[in-house]
Amino acid sequence: MNWREIRFALFDRNPGLFAAFQLSLDELHVIVGRYAELKKYDVTRHAFGEIGSLLSEYLIARDRSLRIPSSTMGVFFPSETRFDPLLTQQLEQLKSHAGRGIANSEQELVKEVIGTLADLSKASWRVRSYFPDRGSNPVTSFVAAHFWGAVKDAAARRLDDVALVGADQLRELCTGSIDRDLYLDATMQAQRLEELGMSGILALSDVVLNAAVRGLSDCLLHNCVYGRPGTFITKHLLEELFRLSKLRLSSPLGLDMNRVSYSVGPFISVTEHSSLAQINIALVNGIVKLSSADDWERLDRLRSSYRELNDHLWLHLANLGVDAVKKNSFLTHYLNSSLEEIIGSHVWLYRAMEKLPEIEAQDFRSAREQDARVALRKEVRDVISWQTTGVYSRIIPAMFEHTQLGYLDDTLELQSLFAFWCIDLDMPDSALSASKRIVDACKQLLPIDAYRSARQSILIAQVGIYALARDAGRVLTGVLNEYRDFRAQFKERYPDLRFVGDFESAKNDLLEGRAHLLLDPHAQQFRSVVAREHIHSFFRLLDSSAA
Amino acid sequence: MRRYARLRRRLRRSVLHLKLLVGVYRRRLSFQYLKRKKSLHLLFCFVPLILLSYLLGSEIVRYKSALRVHTESLSSSGVIPQLAIAVGAAMLGVIGIVFSLSLFSIQQVAERGTSLTLREYANDWVLRIVYGSLAVFTVFAMAGALLKKESAALVVLANFIVLVATIFLLKLYFSRTIRFSDPHFVVSKIASRARGSLQTIKRMEHVMKQEIRYGRRKGRA
Numbered sequence: 160m161n162w163r164e165i166r167f168a169l170f171d172r173n174p175g176l177f178a179a180f181q182l183s184l185d186e187l188h189v190i191v192g193r194y195a196e197l198k199k200y201d202v203t204r205h206a207f208g209e210i211g212s213l214l215s216e217y218l219i220a221r222d223r224s225l226r227i228p229s230s231t232m233g234v235f236f237p238s239e240t241r242f243d244p245l246l247t248q249q250l251e252q253l254k255s256h257a258g259r260g261i262a263n264s265e266q267e268l269v270k271e272v273i274g275t276l277a278d279l280s281k282a283s284w285r286v287r288s289y290f291p292d293r294g295s296n297p298v299t300s301f302v303a304a305h306f307w308g309a310v311k312d313a314a315a316r317r318l319d320d321v322a323l324v325g326a327d328q329l330r331e332l333c334t335g336s337i338d339r340d341l342y343l344d345a346t347m348q349a350q351r352l353e354e355l356g357m358s359g360i361l362a363l364s365d366v367v368l369n370a371a372v373r374g375l376s377d378c379l380l381h382n383c384v385y386g387r388p389g390t391f392i393t394k395h396l397l398e399e400l401f402r403l404s405k406l407r408l409s410s411p412l413g414l415d416m417n418r419v420s421y422s423v424g425p426f427i428s429v430t431e432h433s434s435l436a437q438i439n440i441a442l443v444n445g446i447v448k449l450s451s452a453d454d455w456e457r458l459d460r461l462r463s464s465y466r467e468l469n470d471h472l473w474l475h476l477a478n479l480g481v482d483a484v485k486k487n488s489f490l491t492h493y494l495n496s497s498l499e500e501i502i503g504s505h506v507w508l509y510r511a512m513e514k515l516p517e518i519e520a521q522d523f524r525s526a527r528e529q530d531a532r533v534a535l536r537k538e539v540r541d542v543i544s545w546q547t548t549g550v551y552s553r554i555i556p557a558m559f560e561h562t563q564l565g566y567l568d569d570t571l572e573l574q575s576l577f578a579f580w581c582i583d584l585d586m587p588d589s590a591l592s593a594s595k596r597i598v599d600a601c602k603q604l605l606p607i608d609a610y611r612s613a614r615q616s617i618l619i620a621q622v623g624i625y626a627l628a629r630d631a632g633r634v635l636t637g638v639l640n641e642y643r644d645f646r647a648q649f650k651e652r653y654p655d656l657r658f659v660g661d662f663e664s665a666k667n668d669l670l671e672g673r674a675h676l677l678l679d680p681h682a683q684q685f686r687s688v689v690a691r692e693h694i695h696s697f698f699r700l701l702d703s704s705a706a
Numbered sequence: 707m708r709r710y711a712r713l714r715r716r717l718r719r720s721v722l723h724l725k726l727l728v729g730v731y732r733r734r735l736s737f738q739y740l741k742r743k744k745s746l747h748l749l750f751c752f753v754p755l756i757l758l759s760y761l762l763g764s765e766i767v768r769y770k771s772a773l774r775v776h777t778e779s780l781s782s783s784g785v786i787p788q789l790a791i792a793v794g795a796a797m798l799g800v801i802g803i804v805f806s807l808s809l810f811s812i813q814q815v816a817e818r819g820t821s822l823t824l825r826e827y828a829n830d831w832v833l834r835i836v837y838g839s840l841a842v843f844t845v846f847a848m849a850g851a852l853l854k855k856e857s858a859a860l861v862v863l864a865n866f867i868v869l870v871a872t873i874f875l876l877k878l879y880f881s882r883t884i885r886f887s888d889p890h891f892v893v894s895k896i897a898s899r900a901r902g903s904l905q906t907i908k909r910m911e912h913v914m915k916q917e918i919r920y921g922r923r924k925g926r927a
Contacts, residue, residue, distance in 0.1 A: 166914060176910055183900030186822055190893055193820045202889045209897035213904065220908045224915075 166289075167226065177245050180217070184210060188252045195256070200267045211275040214249055215282035218298065222286050227301050229292030230343070242301070250276075250305045257309035266320045269313050273321065276306035277328035284339055294390075295343035303332060303344070307351050314358040314367060322367045326355055330374035334381040342390035349378055349392070353399040360406050365422040368407060373425035375400050376433040379468075383438055384445070388463030397468070400426045400435075401475045404490070405482055414488040427493045429500050436500035442468065443508040446535075450515055455528050462535055469542045472501075473549040480554040484563050491554075491566040495573055499680070502546050506580045509539045540586065547577035548592040555596055559603050567604075568615065571597050575618040576681040578634075579625050579688075587633045594622045594634070598641045602648070609653055614660040616645055617668060620697065621685055624669070627700075628693045635700075643701055666698045774859055781858035787851040793865045794847035797872065801840050804876065808883045815887045826895050827886050836879045843868045 170176065187206045194202040218225065226243045253272055260268035280302045288297040310325030333348035352374045359367030379396040386392055404423045408414055420428055429436040442465045449458040476494060483490040512532060520526035551574055558567050574593045581590035597618050604612035623638035646662050660668065670691060739746070766773060780786050809827075816824040827833065847868055850861040885891045 166918070169914065177907060179903035180900055180907060183896050183903060186896050187893065187900075190820050190822060190889065190896070194889065197819075199889070202893065205890050206893050209893055209900075213897060213900050216901070216904055217907070220904060220911055224911055 166224065174244075180213075181245055181248070184213060184249060185252075187213075188256070191256060192259075195260070195265065195268050198265075200271065203268060204271050207271045207275045210249070210253075211278045211282075214246070214279055217245070218279070218283055218286045223289060225286065225288050225298055227288040227290070227297045229288065229290050229297040230295060230300060231292055232290055246301075250302065254305055254308060258312065261309075261312050261316050261318065261321075264316070264318065266313075266318050269309065269318060269321045270324050273306055273309050273313075273325055273328065276302060276309065277332065280306055280332055281335060284335060284341075292343075294341060296339075296341055299332075299336070299341070299344055300347065303348070306332075310351075310355065311358070314355055314362070317362050317364065319364055319366055322355060322359070322364075323370045326352065326367070326370035326374045329355065330377050333374070333378040337378070337382050337386050337392065340387055342387070342392055345378070345382070345390075345392050346395050349375060349396050349399055352378070353403060356403045357406060360403070360410050363410070363412055365412070365418060368403070368422045369425065372400065372403060372423050373431075373433070375403070376425045376431070376435075376438075380433040380438050380441065383442055383464040383468060384461075386460075386464065388460055388467065391467075393464065393467040394470070397472070397475060401479055404479055408479075408482050408486050408488060408490065414483075414486065414490050416489045419489050419493055423490070424493075427490065427497055429493075429496050434497065436497045436504075438468065439465075439501045440504045443504040446508060447511045450512070450532070455524065458528075459531065462531065465535075466538060469505075469546075472542075473545040476546070477550045477553040480550060481557040484554060484557045484566075485561050487561075487563040487565055492569065495566070495569055498546065498550060499573055499576070502543060502577060502580065505539055505543045505546070506584065509536060509543070509584060512536050512539070540584065543581070543584065544586060544589045547574075547581060547589050548596070551593075551596055555600050559600075564604075564607075567600065568611075571600055571615055571618055572679075572681050575622055576684060578622045579681075579684050582622075582626050582629050582631045582634055585631075587631060587637075590622065590626070590631070590634045591637045594619055594638050594641060597622070598645055601645060605649065605652065609649070609656065610658055610660070613649060613658075613662055616642065616649075616662070617660070617665050619645070620665055620669065621689075624689050624693050624697045625685060627697050628689045639697075639700060639704060643704060646701075666694065669694050777858035777862055778855045781855035781861075786858050786861055790847050790850035790861055790865055793868060794844050794851075797840060797844040797847060797868070800872065800876070801837070801844070804879065805837070808879070812883065812886055819889050820892070822896070823886060823889070823892050826892050827883075830882065830886075830895075832882050833879065836875050836882075839875055840872065843872060 187210050191203050191206045191210075194200075194206070221243070225246065226241065227246070228242070253276060257269050257272040260266075260272065280299055283298040283302050284296060286296075286298050290297060306325075306328070310321065310329070313321035313325065329348050329352050333345050333352070336342070336345035336348060352371050356368050356371030356375070359365070359369075359371060375396055379393065379400070382390075382392045382396065400423075404426065407422050412418065414422065425431045426434055428434055431437065442461055445461045446458065446465060449455075449461060476498065480491060480494050483494060512535065515532065518525050518529040518532070520529060551570060555567070555570060555574075558564055558570070574597050578590045578593035578597075581587070581593065597615070601612045601616045601619070604615065619638060619642045623635055623642060626632075626634035626638060649662065657663070777786065812824055812827045816822075847865055850864055853861055
């Protein structure tokens with residue numbers, strides 16, 4: 160007989176060892192049941208508090224001795240290993256209280272039960288099962304499964320208060336698991352949050368969805384800042400958030416201006432503290448700050464988080480954008496502003512990294528750090544390139560395909576701004592790609608709305624003038640040709656058409672400028688670089704090449 | 707007129723300052739009182755009691771011989787045995803009435819809440835001590851009637867102590883019974899009992915870990 164068998168034999172053959180403790184707990188459950196009927200929730204709260212505290216103490220007392228198989232054992236080994244009987248029975252009792260509360264729609268009671276289960280899950284972080292597992296704590300998983308069961312049932316019965324508390328607790332469990340390197344548990348809690356969000360969508364409850372999305376976004380922020388690299392938690396969280404946003408778009412409720420912020424706002428609205436844009440900004444700030452502080456270990460972690468966050472992000476944004484365009488949703492506007500902030504932060508990071516002094520290769524660590532910095536600069540350029548051109552290469556064609564042109568003007572203006580930034584960073588291919596997208600959009604607009612097409616083409620001219628001011632010859636030539644061809648095409652089609660904002664008045668419009676445009680980042684960027692002579696020179700070049 | 711206005715304003719400000727000061731100190735005092743309420747109550751009870759005991763003791767010492775003669779004469783005439791029997795009988799009555807009334811009220815509480823209240827009440831160690839003490843007092847008081855006339859002073863003293871102690875015990879009993887009508891108290895009692903049981907489990911775990919460690923060490927050796 161080995162030591163495990165001795166231990167288990169002792170506890171199995173002497174159930175009386177736990178009888179007195181279990182009896183007292185059962186009495187507390189009786190009190191809960193009785194006072195729940197009388198709706199005296201202060202007493203039930205006290206009793207649940209005592210049950211939670213006693214079970215926590217029990218778990219701590221049985222550290223490394225609790226018989227709770229891990230998920231790996233559950234999959235690969237025979238299922239004859241039983242679970243700890245006392246804990247199982249107590250969790251079942253709590254589940255039955257929750258079940259009764261849910262059946263009677265007693266939200267207060269169910270909230271107390273899930274609060275107790277959540278506290279127990281948190282206490283179980285300090286306890287190890289007899290069967291340890293890597294990346295997961297079997298005790299926490301076991302208790303959290305019961306907790307999730309109650310929350311899920313309550314959400315299915317549309318007990319929104321319970322679902323909200325459940326979302327908060329799931330978020331805390333997820334962030335706590337991230338802190339303790341329990342990446343399997345963290346992923347599990349994230350999946351549960353997604354499921355909760357889905358039940359919110361099915362129940363047409365934006366409040367629950369908002370709480371779930373906020374929970375996932377907070378977890379994403381927490382993992383980006385404190386998480387261990389290479390655990391794929393970021394990837395999972397991002398996929399879950401995008402999936403939820405897509406599902407919400409398909410909901411019959413629609414996604415208008417107000418509903419975006421009340422549903423998926425915490426993820427997509429730039430004003431939210433844990434939105435995608437703010438997480439990127441936080442990471443970028445952290446990388447730059449730590450690069451100056453020479454805290455290389457933490458810096459390495461942040462760099463990994465940055466890479467993981469931006470890996471294929473453009474594709475997710477593009478797919479969501481296409482869906483938003485199809486539905487003509489206000490989400491397109493939020494996506495545009497998020498993209499603007501995200502790419503702005505990348506540009507800022509690239510410029511800051513360029514300004515950093517080179518590290519002298521004194522030892523392996525310093526040489527490695529210098530190499531990592533150079534590699535990051537290259538990666539940032541790639542990210543900027545994908546995000547400036549990749550996203551709109553799908554969204555703008557989708558606008559024409561589904562004839563949803565409501566957000567086209569803003570989108571083209573943003574493309575023009577991205578082209579400016581690409582010129583600044585000496586990325587001519589990306590800048591040309593962005594201007595080509597504007598030209599294509601104007602050409603497609605031509606048969607539909609000639610006035611709008613001509614008015615939007617001023618953005619192409621602006622890219623050309625900006626390139627001239629920055630002395631970006633390749634971009635200037637490309638843009639000049641595109642603009643000239645398009646102008647010729649327009650004049651050929653509408654030879655006698657004259658209106659405000661046509662090709663003839665483009666030069667004057669640019670020279671005069673407009674006061675209200677000064678508030679717009681695109682106009683600000685343009686005016687900060689371009690002088691009047693650049694505008695004159697561009698149009699002179701245009702006329703001379705046309706002649 | 708302007709000068710008076712200034713004076714009036716200054717006076718008003720001074721009055722306001724004074725009010726503020728008084729308010730602050732009153733608040734501080736009441737806070738201190740609430741903080742030390744229990745100790746103050748104990749102080750107010752114990753100081754007069756000690757003074758009274760001192761006065762009584764000094765009077766007894768002063769008139770010791772006269773008192774003895776007086777109590778012996780009272781014992782001979784049968785007054786003191788009658789007093790002892792009366793005190794014993796009264797104690798029995800008190801036990802009967804107090805316990806039956808409190809049991810009735812606890813039953814009412816248990817019916818409205820849970821039957822565990824009644825069980826906890828019956829198992830409460832404070833109430834058991836009170837019941838035991840009252841029973842012992844009754845026996846002592848009854849036994850006092852059988853003593854010789856030389857011990858009459860002792861019988862009188864014992865009976866008075868029994869009477870005073872009974873009053874205090876009834877106060878304790880009353881407040882304890884009232885606490886049982888609160889379900890939170892019952893919950894706390896059950897939880898504290900569970901914590902006691904948990905200690906046994908902790909001890910078992912500790913012993914088991916020690917045993918396993920010893921076994922492993924032995925195996926390695």
